[in-house]
Every structure is written in structure tokens, then in C-alpha cells.
Ligand code: CTP
């Protein structure tokens with residue numbers, strides 16, 4: 001593990017709330033946005049910022065879950081993090097976090113885990129804006145037109161240019177924040193955020209620009225918004241590509257089976273199963289794209305149930321193997337080389353049989369001759385090349 005300098009900055013991530021308004025079936029910090037919890041996303045932002053001590057304040061009984069998220073987000077900075085147990089109010093939870101600060105820390109940021117998508121740039125900017133006497137908080141302009149109301153009546157206008165919406169993290173010089181918390185405790189006063197508590201002790205707080213991404217996940221609609229933002233930020237996923245080839249000699253009795261079709265009057269291909277080299281090359285291309293081995297492993301002679309089976313059986317099973325491993329098929333392109341059969345008249349029919357067996361994905365089949373050259377040119381057999389694209393889902 002790398003040795004990190006002891007930081008002079010700490011961030012307290014308060015995550016001990018119950019999430020009553022979200023009603024997500026677990027304390028809010030442990031509700032999933034995608035595969036990751038609200039807390040994990042908040043910590044991903046924290047650990048993308050400059051190194052600082054990280055104190056996670058967890059609900060009683062959920063310290064283990066918080067520890068897992070902390071370790072996963074921290075990576076090699078794990079030594080900078082620790083979990084403490086929160087209190088009944090946000091203010092009490094911050095007090096629990098303050099008690100866990102290291103001696104060298106002179107600057108403290110307090111951050112809501114519920115502002116899970118806050119960019120690390122905001123965290124760094126707040127830390128940089130704190131000095132020995134002043135706090136700093138990120139704010140956003142108020143966009144709605146505001147009215148003063150009394151019961152059912154509008155009783156006045158409010159000039160919104162004087163107002164701003166406060167976000168977190170909110171940063172303060174440690175010594176002044178601790179004494180402000182001590183004063184609030186003595187006075188028995190509850191504040192809605194740390195900046196209000198700090199200002200009530202007579203200290204100044206400056207503002208810097210917050211981020212639209214720093215919104216607090218409070219209601220189910222906020223959670224949906226976070227989910228949409230994350231889904232959009234992932235962008236297009238690159239497909240994985242695979243290749244498969246197969247060769248079969250002409251030989252044996254009966255009709256030819258190729259590209260999922262029976263070809264009456266054409267010489268059959270020899271092989272385990274029906275010898276359909278087009279289907280077999282597709283299977284290898286799909287398995288190869290997903291990194292799931294090859295046709296011999298899944299359908300070889302040790303699997304007698306596939307003796308004599310036709311293309312749809314192989315392809316449907318291959319699609320299942322991929323789905324079980326979390327892959328969806330994008331498309332398949334396959335070409336065979338051979339003098340016979342004459343293919344173009346039945347191309348659409350073959351493509352539709354192969355496509356149906358793969359759940360409707362596009363399958364294109366082309367055919368070519370080799371100018372009389374090689375074993376395909378001499379009419380001894382057929383050679384096939386297939387390419388497939390799959391997507392991790
Ligand atoms: N918080 C905390 N300890 C508490 C209450 C709140 O650490 N006793 C934290 C929450 O986990 C959250 C932040 O303070 O990250 C802001 O609080 P809020 O959005 O109100 O979260 P909850 O209190 O969990 O939600 P609700 O009010 O809907 O129950």
C-alpha cells in the first residue's frame with residue numbers, strides 16, 4: 001500500500017438518515033441508483049477529489065455496509081477512510097463525524113451522502129475556498145419566480161436575485177466549526193445546514209458556484225433523475241466481436257443441410273450433427289465474441305444429444321449460453337465458399353431461419369466461389385467464415 005501524507009483536510013459524509021421521503025426500503029444511503037448505492041456514488045466523487053480524511057457517518061446497524069462502500073470507493077486510499085455511527089438528527093450526525101477527525105486536520109467539509117452525483121471539482125473548489133476565518137459553500141441561483149404567501153393569498157414578491165439555493169459540501173476552518181457546534185449544543189439550537197450554524201456564531205461564509213449534479217436525492221422523482229443522468233452518461237457501449245470458421249467435406253447419404261435449410265438433391269456435408277458448417281461457424285463466432293469457449297466444448301461429440309440436430313437447435317442453445325453470461329447478440333454476418341448449392345434464390349429464407357433461432361437479431365449470409373481454386377473450387381467441400389458482435393447487458 002502506498003504511504004500517503006497526513007492530510008490537513010477532512011470530509012464528513014453524513015449518511016445516517018432514514019430516507020423517510022424516499023421510502024426506498026432501506027436507509028437512503030443504501031438505496032441503489034444503479035448497481036451502486038447512493039453512498040457509493042457520493043464516495044466515488046469524494047475519492048476522485050484531492051486526498052483528504054473521509055469520515056462516513058452511518059445509521060446504527062449499517063456500519064458494515066458503509067464500510068464496504070467505503071473500501072470499494074477508496075481503492076488504495078482506504079487508510080484515509082473510517083465509519084462512525086450517526087445520531088437522531090443531521091446535526092448530531094455531524095457531531096459524531098467531528099469527533100473522529102485526526103489531529104492534523106485544520107479544514108473540514110461536511111457533505112450530504114444524498115447529494116450522490118456531486119462532481120469532485122465542487123469538492124476541490126470548496127476545500128480551496130476555505131480559509132482560517134471563513135467558510136465556503138456551493139450555491140445555485142434560484143430559477144423560479146418566488147412569492148410571499150399568506151394562507152391562500154400572494155402577499156408580495158421576492159427578489160430572487162438576492163437568493164441562492166445551498167448545496168454541499170460546505171467547508172469551514174475546523175476550530176471555528178467545532179466551537180460553533182459547541183455553542184449550538186449549549187443553546188439547544190437546531191439548524192438546517194452547517195453554514196447556518198456557523199453563521200449563527202458570527203462567522204462569515206462565502207459562496208461559490210455549485211453544480212446541477214449536486215442536487216439532493218430526497219424523493220422517488222429525484223432518484224429517477226439520478227438514474228437517468230447515470231444511464232445517459234454511460235454512453236454507447238462498444239460491442240465485442242468474434243470470429244468463427246468451419247469446413248466440412250461433401251459425403252454421406254441424404255440431402256444437404258446448409259444455413260438452416262434442407263437442399264433436396266444436393267450432396268450432403270459429412271459431420272457430427274447435420275454438417276451445417278454455416279451454423280457451426282456462427283456458433284463459434286458468438287461464443288468467441290463473448291469469450292465463452294467454442295463449439296467443441298459446448299456441442300462436441302461428448303454431447304450425443306446434438307447428433308443429427310439442425311441449425312436452430314445449436315443457435316438457440318448458443319443464445320441461451322450467452323444470455324446466462326450476460327450477453328445479448330448484436331448481429332451476425334457469415335459467408336460460405338463453395339461451388340454448390342446455388343444460394344442467392346434462398347438467401348432471404350436462410351437468413352430468416354437463422355435470425356429467428358437467435359431471437360430475431362440481424363443475420364446476413366453471403367456465398368462465393370473460389371474460381372476453381374482449392375478444395376472448395378474442386379468441389380470437395382464447403383468453407384465458412386462468420387463474424388458476430390455481442391453486447392454486455
Ligand atoms: N442525515 C444524517 N443523520 C440524520 C439525518 C440525516 O446523517 N439523523 C443525513 C442524510 O443521510 C443525508 C443528509 O443528512 O445524507 C441530508 O438529509 P435528508 O436528505 O433529509 O436525508 P434523510 O433524513 O435520510 O431523509 P428524510 O428526511 O426523507 O427521512
Ligand code: MG
Pocket residue numbers: 017
Ligand atoms: Mg431528513
